[in-house]
Amino acid sequence: MKQTTTIDKGLTEPYQINMGPQHPATHGVLNLLLTIDGEIIKKVEPDLGYIHRSIEKMCERDSYQQIVHLTDRMDYLSSNINNEAVCLTVENALQLEIPERVKVIRTIIGELTRISSHCLWWGVMGMDVGALSTFFYGFRDREMLNDIFEETCGARLTMNYNVPGGLMLDIHPNFVKRVKKFIAHFKTKIPEYDRLLTQNVIFQKRTKGVGVLSKEDAISFGVSGPVARASGYSCDVRKYHPYSALDKVKFNECLKTEGDTFARYQVRIMELWESMSIVEQLIDNIPEGEHRVKTNAVIKLPKGEYYQKVETARGELGVYVISTGTKNPYRLKFRSPGFSNLSVLNHIAVGGKIGDLVATMATLDLVIPDIDR
Amino acid sequence: MTISIININYNLISSIMLEESMSILNMILVALGYLGFFAVAGLFLVLMERRVAAWFQLRVGPNRVGFQGILQTMADALKLISKELTGTVKADKFLYNLAPYFVIVTALMGLAVFPFTKDIQAFDINIGIFFLIAISSIGVIGILLGGWASNNKFALIGAMRSGVQTISYELSIGLSLLTMILLTGSLQLSEIVEVQKSGWLIVQGHVPAIIAFMIYMIAGTAETNRAPFDMVEAESELGAGFHTEYSGMKFAYFFLAEFINMFIIAAIATTVFFGAWLSPFGITESLPWLGVFWFLGKTLLLVFLMMWFRWTFPRLRVDQLLTLEWKYLLPINLVNIVIMALIVWLNLTIQF
Amino acid sequence: MSYFSEIYHGIKTLLTGMSVTGKYFLTSRKGAITQQYPDNRETLKMFDRFRGEVIMPHDENNEHRCTGCQKCEIACPNGTIEIIWDRGIDEETGKKKKKIDQFVYHLSMCTMCALCIDVCPTDAIEWGQNFENSVFDRTKLTRVLNEPGSKLAPGVED
Numbered sequence: 001m002k003q004t005t006t007i008d009k010g011l012t013e014p015y016q017i018n019m020g021p022q023h024p025a026t027h028g029v030l031n032l033l034l035t036i037d038g039e040i041i042k043k044v045e046p047d048l049g050y051i052h053r054s055i056e057k058m059c060e061r062d063s064y065q066q067i068v069h070l071t072d073r074m075d076y077l078s079s080n081i082n083n084e085a086v087c088l089t090v091e092n093a094l095q096l097e098i099p100e101r102v103k104v105i106r107t108i109i110g111e112l113t114r115i116s117s118h119c120l121w122w123g124v125m126g127m128d129v130g131a132l133s134t135f136f137y138g139f140r141d142r143e144m145l146n147d148i149f150e151e152t153c154g155a156r157l158t159m160n161y162n163v164p165g166g167l168m169l170d171i172h173p174n175f176v177k178r179v180k181k182f183i184a185h186f187k188t189k190i191p192e193y194d195r196l197l198t199q200n201v202i203f204q205k206r207t208k209g210v211g212v213l214s215k216e217d218a219i220s221f222g223v224s225g226p227v228a229r230a231s232g233y234s235c236d237v238r239k240y241h242p243y244s245a246l247d248k249v250k251f252n253e254c255l256k257t258e259g260d261t262f263a264r265y266q267v268r269i270m271e272l273w274e275s276m277s278i279v280e281q282l283i284d285n286i287p288e289g290e291h292r293v294k295t296n297a298v299i300k301l302p303k304g305e306y307y308q309k310v311e312t313a314r315g316e317l318g319v320y321v322i323s324t325g326t327k328n329p330y331r332l333k334f335r336s337p338g339f340s341n342l343s344v345l346n347h348i349a350v351g352g353k354i355g356d357l358v359a360t361m362a363t364l365d366l367v368i369p370d371i372d373r
Numbered sequence: 374m375t376i377s378i379i380n381i382n383y384n385l386i387s388s389i390m391l392e393e394s395m396s397i398l399n400m401i402l403v404a405l406g407y408l409g410f411f412a413v414a415g416l417f418l419v420l421m422e423r424r425v426a427a428w429f430q431l432r433v434g435p436n437r438v439g440f441q442g443i444l445q446t447m448a449d450a451l452k453l454i455s456k457e458l459t460g461t462v463k464a465d466k467f468l469y470n471l472a473p474y475f476v477i478v479t480a481l482m483g484l485a486v487f488p489f490t491k492d493i494q495a496f497d498i499n500i501g502i503f504f505l506i507a508i509s510s511i512g513v514i515g516i517l518l519g520g521w522a523s524n525n526k527f528a529l530i531g532a533m534r535s536g537v538q539t540i541s542y543e544l545s546i547g548l549s550l551l552t553m554i555l556l557t558g559s560l561q562l563s564e565i566v567e568v569q570k571s572g573w574l575i576v577q578g579h580v581p582a583i584i585a586f587m588i589y590m591i592a593g594t595a596e597t598n599r600a601p602f603d604m605v606e607a608e609s610e611l612g613a614g615f616h617t618e619y620s621g622m623k624f625a626y627f628f629l630a631e632f633i634n635m636f637i638i639a640a641i642a643t644t645v646f647f648g649a650w651l652s653p654f655g656i657t658e659s660l661p662w663l664g665v666f667w668f669l670g671k672t673l674l675l676v677f678l679m680m681w682f683r684w685t686f687p688r689l690r691v692d693q694l695l696t697l698e699w700k701y702l703l704p705i706n707l708v709n710i711v712i713m714a715l716i717v718w719l720n721l722t723i724q725f
Numbered sequence: 726m727s728y729f730s731e732i733y734h735g736i737k738t739l740l741t742g743m744s745v746t747g748k749y750f751l752t753s754r755k756g757a758i759t760q761q762y763p764d765n766r767e768t769l770k771m772f773d774r775f776r777g778e779v780i781m782p783h784d785e786n787n788e789h790r791c792t793g794c795q796k797c798e799i800a801c802p803n804g805t806i807e808i809i810w811d812r813g814i815d816e817e818t819g820k821k822k823k824k825i826d827q828f829v830y831h832l833s834m835c836t837m838c839a840l841c842i843d844v845c846p847t848d849a850i851e852w853g854q855n856f857e858n859s860v861f862d863r864t865k866l867t868r869v870l871n872e873p874g875s876k877l878a879p880g881v882e883d
Contacts, residue, residue: 131686155837160839202739203687353690355690681746
């Protein structure tokens with residue numbers, strides 16, 4: 001029997017280990033094939049496909065109204081923004097005039113979705129670095145938002161509230177009151193998030209200088225969203241290509257230049273404040289009017305290619321439709337933010353420890369169904 | 374001929390054995406008593422952890438089995454006993470099965486020397502503190518064995534981290550206790566308590582004692598492999614760490630041992646820093662049996678402090694763990710010993 | 726000197742963190758965010774628009790409002806709704822008219838997208854608030870929504 005000679009040579013030998021698909025840190029069925037030397041990561045190979053449901057192919061089968069509900073199931077934490085993306089694509093193609101009321105409500109719910117997604121991310125981020133209580137504090141605040149969504153849309157997660165031409169239902173009479181209550185509540189809670197986690201010396205040691213992504217790499221990998229903005233790459237779709245009512249509100253794009261895990265964390269916390277300010281600007285003056293424009297029962301897009309991008313909680317979501325003039329799209333492609341963001345993982349995690357990988361992955365904020373679709 | 378020899382021998386042996394057997398019986402009874410205490414304390418601490426965790430996390434916690442969930446952990450233990458003991462095919466069977474016993478036996482041995490009151494102390498050894506430090510570092514062998522023998526990479530990483538961690542933090546525990554030994558001049562636990570009749574050591578030693586206590590609590594938390602030093606289990610990194618491949622009662626042994634170790638760490642702190650069974654300002658001096666409540670009360674308070682750490686702080690990374698020990702705790706500890714020595718030499722202690 | 730200020734700063738931040746969780750520990754008894762679910766069944770009320778399952782309301786004369794137009798069946802992305810229909814003679818006008826025989830609803834396939842209810846011209850189906858849908862046998866999830874012997878309420882036209 002051949003003995004291993006590594007000990008004689010005094011060398012170490014890298015070994016492979018499967019992190020996932022059933023692993024607490026991967027938040028879903030992502031398999032990371034790690035090549036490790038002791039604790040130090042040499043290579044990360046993400047292995048996808050465990051939750052592939054061929055959503056893009058299903059879209060070719062479905063009508064344009066039906067496509068909307070499939071997008072709930074991609075990035076389920078920003079489902080309303082996904083819905084909005086598809087609806088905007090269809091509306092732009094049909095050149096429908098959308099009432100102001102619809103635009104404002106879509107923006108409000110979109111920003112609330114972003115807050116809810118970041119709340120969950122904050123809780124899970126804390127849990128990934130080992131502070132277990134943050135999870136419940138994040139969920140407590142998210143629960144209030146989920147109640148708001150449930151009251152108005154009927155569902156907490158997969159809302160399917162947008163339809164091509166407007167909104168499925170008008171907002172619930174309690175909506176404005178509840179949102180104001182939430183904003184007042186949440187303004188006292190973000191400082192608490194900071195006291196509990198952000199300023200914690202262990203947390204800062206765990207995240208500062210870990211998983212550094214330079215601006216050049218962020219651009220060349222096609223990274224978007226908070227991950228790219230933490231590297232100093234200004235890429236907020238809401239700023240550069242405002243959609244719905246976002247051109248009427250004032251907000252700052254949250255930028256950091258460090259590009260490390262802590263910068264990504266801070267960008268998301270800053271986005272919570274910005275999203276709240278957007279909601280505050282709009283909530284008091286929702287214009288009166290129709291909540292829906294009448295469309296044909298069978299929507300047929302004119303022949304051509306259409307592209308619409310929106311900013312989800314994770315980055316830039318693009319919807320690309322090729323229509324041949326029938327009631328189904330000929331081809332529909334989603335440019336999902338999670339896929340591009342995952343692609344940098346190998347680049348930024350190599351050389352770190354296993355703990356660094358977990359912290360880095362937490363701030364990439366991956367939603368696996370968004371990556372696999 | 375042969376019969377008579379046997380008879381003589383029998384008589385001889387039985388006359389010698391009578392006294393021996395009495396003391397052996399005594400020992401067995403005491404041992405059984407401690408075993409019972411061990412089981413109850415372990416289960417109670419698990420329940421306490423779960424309730425405390427729930428309250429920190431705005432939850433309710435287990436409250437269904439028995440009054441306020443008091444029998445919950447009992448039910449869990451029964452469930453774990455009835456579960457199948459699974460394991461990996463390629464595990465080193467002997468070491469794999471041995472490891473949980475290593476951990477649990479060492480945890481149990483540590484309990485023997487604590488003075489619960491003036492009278493209740495099973496084993497008043499004259500090197501009590503030394504004995505405790507020695508015993509507590511054996512437990513890590515069980516963890517190393519378990520992680521190694523499971524033939525699982527996650528378990529192996531966990532076990533290796535545990536080895537690194539325990540070797541480092543043993544030092545801090547030893548040195549911080551040594552600081553206090555300078556005050557007492559004895560390693561015997563009953564002697565240490567005697568000294569504290571003129572003020573708990575944390576008051577007697579004032580500043581260096583408080584520093585020693587803080588270092589001790591940090592190192593003690595690390596020694597028991599609890600968050601923020603739960604490198605060994607690190608569920609978001611390693612799944613379950615060294616006990617990934619253990620199930621049923623073998624897993625429960627690791628789990629119980631963790632809680633008993635936590636109790637032991639807190640009990641050492643109680644004995645050395647907070648006057649063991651002595652009541653504050655001697656308010657119940659006339660009722661010595663109340664010492665048990667004072668002892669357990671103080672210990673549980675310290676256990677609660679460790680739980681508070683666990684549910685608040687993020688986990689350190691493995692290299693930061695070592696940085697904390699070798700760059701911060703150890704130098705401070707050494708300086709602290711010198712300061713304490715000066716204080717004792719110049720007689721600057723606070724005594725009532 | 727930065728060595729000591731670092732230690733001081735570190736301990737301060739740790740204590741700040743502990744004060745946050747400590748505050749919650751003390752106030753947790755009244756602020757529990759979890760619900761003790763099976764116990765609070767009586768008080769647990771879902772929102773009006775909550776999407777639990779599709780139901781077909783019947784009035785006191787055992788009449789529903791479904792004309793059998795099948796728009797919901799076409800709108801459904803998953804084939805959740807199957808309408809088995811027939812033609813019957815309308816008593817008033819004597820003309821042949823479409824009527825439903827069975828409105829089959831496969832809850833196991835439903836994604837709660839609300840397109841069927843959105844598209845229904847006569848408001849024959851709506852959302853029920855029941856969310857306790859677990860059963861031991863999945864065939865129980867296939868439901869016939871119109872009650873036996875029910876008929877179309879008079880005056881409902883699509």
